Amino acid sequence: MLTTVVAAVALPLYLRSAQTRSSGSSQPEGCLDCHAGMIGFAAGHEPRAIGCAVCHMGNRSAHTAEAAHAGMTRTPGNLSIVPQTCASAACHEAIGERVRGSPMNTMSGVVAVDKYVFGENPDLDRPFAVSQLGHSPADSHLRTLCASCHLGNDKAAPAPIDETSRGGGCSACHLDYGSGAREELARRDRPGLTPLSPRAHPLISVRIPDEACFGCHSRSGRIATNYEGWHETPLDEAPAPQTPGAKNQYRVLADGRVFERMPADVHFTKGLSCTDCHLASEVMGDGQFHPHEEQAVGISCQDCHSDQSPKTRPFAGLDPETQMLVALRGLAAPDRRYVVISSGRTTFPNVFVDAAGVTQLIPQNTGVALQPKPLTAACGRNSASHGSIECRSCHSAWVSQCTSCHTQSEPHVPGWDHLDGRIASDSWRESSGGFFADPPTLGVVGTSSGANHTRVTTVAPGMVLTLNQAAASAGQPDEFHRLFAPASPHTTGRRARDCRSCHSSPSALGYGRGVLSYKVSGATGRWGFTPEQPTLRSDGLPADAWIGFLQSRKGHVSTRYDVRPFTLEEQQRILRVGACLTCHAGNSALMQQAMDDFSKVLTRCSPRCALPQWH
Numbered sequence: 149m150l151t152t153v154v155a156a157v158a159l160p161l162y163l164r165s166a167q168t169r170s171s172g173s174s175q176p177e178g179c180l181d182c183h184a185g186m187i188g189f190a191a192g193h194e195p196r197a198i199g200c201a202v203c204h205m206g207n208r209s210a211h212t213a214e215a216a217h218a219g220m221t222r223t224p225g226n227l228s229i230v231p232q233t234c235a236s237a238a239c240h241e242a243i244g245e246r247v248r249g250s251p252m253n254t255m256s257g258v259v260a261v262d263k264y265v266f267g268e269n270p271d272l273d274r275p276f277a278v279s280q281l282g283h284s285p286a287d288s289h290l291r292t293l294c295a296s297c298h299l300g301n302d303k304a305a306p307a308p309i310d311e312t313s314r315g316g317g318c319s320a321c322h323l324d325y326g327s328g329a330r331e332e333l334a335r336r337d338r339p340g341l342t343p344l345s346p347r348a349h350p351l352i353s354v355r356i357p358d359e360a361c362f363g364c365h366s367r368s369g370r371i372a373t374n375y376e377g378w379h380e381t382p383l384d385e386a387p388a389p390q391t392p393g394a395k396n397q398y399r400v401l402a403d404g405r406v407f408e409r410m411p412a413d414v415h416f417t418k419g420l421s422c423t424d425c426h427l428a429s430e431v432m433g434d435g436q437f438h439p440h441e442e443q444a445v446g447i448s449c450q451d452c453h454s455d456q457s458p459k460t461r462p463f464a465g466l467d468p469e470t471q472m473l474v475a476l477r478g479l480a481a482p483d484r485r486y487v488v489i490s491s492g493r494t495t496f497p498n499v500f501v502d503a504a505g506v507t508q509l510i511p512q513n514t515g516v517a518l519q520p521k522p523l524t525a526a527c528g529r530n531s532a533s534h535g536s537i538e539c540r541s542c543h544s545a546w547v548s549q550c551t552s553c554h555t556q557s558e559p560h561v562p563g564w565d566h567l568d569g570r571i572a573s574d575s576w577r578e579s580s581g582g583f584f585a586d587p588p589t590l591g592v593v594g595t596s597s598g599a600n601h602t603r604v605t606t607v608a609p610g611m612v613l614t615l616n617q618a619a620a621s622a623g624q625p626d627e628f629h630r631l632f633a634p635a636s637p638h639t640t641g642r643r644a645r646d647c648r649s650c651h652s653s654p655s656a657l658g659y660g661r662g663v664l665s666y667k668v669s670g671a672t673g674r675w676g677f678t679p680e681q682p683t684l685r686s687d688g689l690p691a692d693a694w695i696g697f698l699q700s701r702k703g704h705v706s707t708r709y710d711v712r713p714f715t716l717e718e719q720q721r722i723l724r725v726g727a728c729l730t731c732h733a734g735n736s737a738l739m740q741q742a743m744d745d746f747s748k749v750l751t752r753c754s755p756r757c758a759l760p761q762w763h
Contacts, residue, residue, distance in 0.1 A: 182345050188329055202236070263276070426447065452499060460488060462486075632711070634707075
């Protein structure tokens with residue numbers, strides 16, 4: 149019954165769209181004289197209901213190909229034209245405005261951080277739009293290296309989504325090229341043939357394949373490749389496939405980068421796609437300005453994995469967009485109550501509590517209900533000491549990291565301007581150090597006004613780089629920056645990190661890889677650290693470090709105002725627990741008690757306990 153009700157509400161909107169865009173005549177568009185046999189449409193975009201010109205423009209009243217195609221576009225999803233197509237007043241106008249202001253289109257955070265490092269912007273949270281870049285050193289750096297990965301990057305011609313796809317506005321996600329549409333493109337693009345009337349149209353769908361996310365999100369944080377269990381290497385494309393076991397061990401992407409097999413995210417192994425978790429209001433924007441991408445994310449792990457009953461809404465209480473998604477995915481049922489995300493912004497269309505009170509998630513790829521596991525007592529999030537630790541701090545198995553990058557201006561060396569789509573007279577070159585995949589470094593996000601306002605989160609090297617603008621600005625010396633960034637690795641593992649992997653791990657604490665040792669002398673002990681990476685002259689820290697061993701850093705140390713490493717006092721508290729773990733197992737009764745009241749446990753130390761000495 150609910151599905152029927154939604155269809156009754158939605159269909160008149162589509163019909164009104166066709167009527168509004170029509171010439172006022174009850175006769176069908178002239179497009180259908182030639183294209184009446186087109187297949188591949190879902191009901192909402194069926195030409196007999198809304199016509200062809202509502203999307204492709206052109207002359208709807210003409211009855212010859214030449215006249216009908218005047219002013220037509222083959223790529224109606226491009227954001228430069230969607231006010232006349234997808235986001236016209238009769239169709240998805242409100243969504244079009246949201247998308248244009250979303251981080252996926254503006255790249256505001258990327259631009260703000262880049263210009264900050266170049267000394268061109270004093271405010272990391274300032275709004276920017278990649279489409280409005282000029283030609284300053286930072287702008288040209290972004291133009292030649294980064295600016296293809298935004299939705300406003302127009303597609304020149306229709307094409308299926310693949311590993312190299314960039315931009316395309318609405319078409320970047322919502323066009324599903326099945327075999328018929330792919331064959332159609334190949335048929336029409338054969339050289340020397342008389343142009344043929346199209347027969348198969350790609351499906352316009354709310355079912356978003358992971359490939360739609362891959363082209364952009366396999367770079368920078370590499371969350372798309374991480375999620376599937378692939379870690380980038382510096383290996384060359386040619387020799388990698390020749391190594392023993394290469395078929396299972398390596399993956400060469402279409403752009404030539406070589407990735408090595410790593411554990412995939414548990415959600416990937418369960419069949420979840422990106423949009424089973426990430427919602428339309430996050431991906432397409434919610435109409436609000438968010439300085440950085442993580443602030444646009446409203447979901448949390450505990451929306452599905454909670455030890456308490458989630459907040460829910462019945463179908464009638466959902467916003468119209470979520471109602472539509474529920475209907476289009478066939479997930480409407482009278483007894484379902486849909487789970488509200490923790491931020492309260494919106495509701496999952498595919499996560500609900502059934503009549504028996506069981507939380508269920510329906511993946512779009514399989515349609516088979518999953519029952520997310522609730523938190524267990526072993527998680528420790530309800531304890532006094534671990535209540536502020538984010539889920540991913542313990543459950544992220546690894547994160548891609550690169551700890552050095554030399555960025556060199558190359559005047560008079562031609563490069564490709566991704567924004568203008570042409571050869572630029574100058575370019576920038578990046579050369580990086582080695583890649584590695586380890587459990588992420590931990591840091592603190594939030595204000596410093598108390599434990600209730602801060603959380604322990606995951607970070608990774610964001611900009612550990614030497615910036616050479618000497619050629620662009622004569623006589624300017626190299627600049628060194630060591631900024632870490634918040635990281636959402638998308639490598640969730642079923643098993644959490646054990647206690648030692650945080651409390652006795654130099655990389656978790658921010659010191660970088662190496663050996664963290666605890667040497668006891670008499671009744672006290674002393675921590676020592678031997679770094680694995682060489683010390684850089686630029687700032688005296690190991691190449692992969694965020695902070696020095698039992699030291700703090702002054703100044704700006706991350707790509708966000710509210711993200712910082714552990715203070716000296718916090719490091720000492722963490723390592724004090726680490727000292728206890730040299731003798732006591734993390735799952736022992738004593739250490740479990742310590743999670744609730746560590747200071748009380750310390751009052752019961754035996755004479756054999758050797759607590760750390762700091763001076």
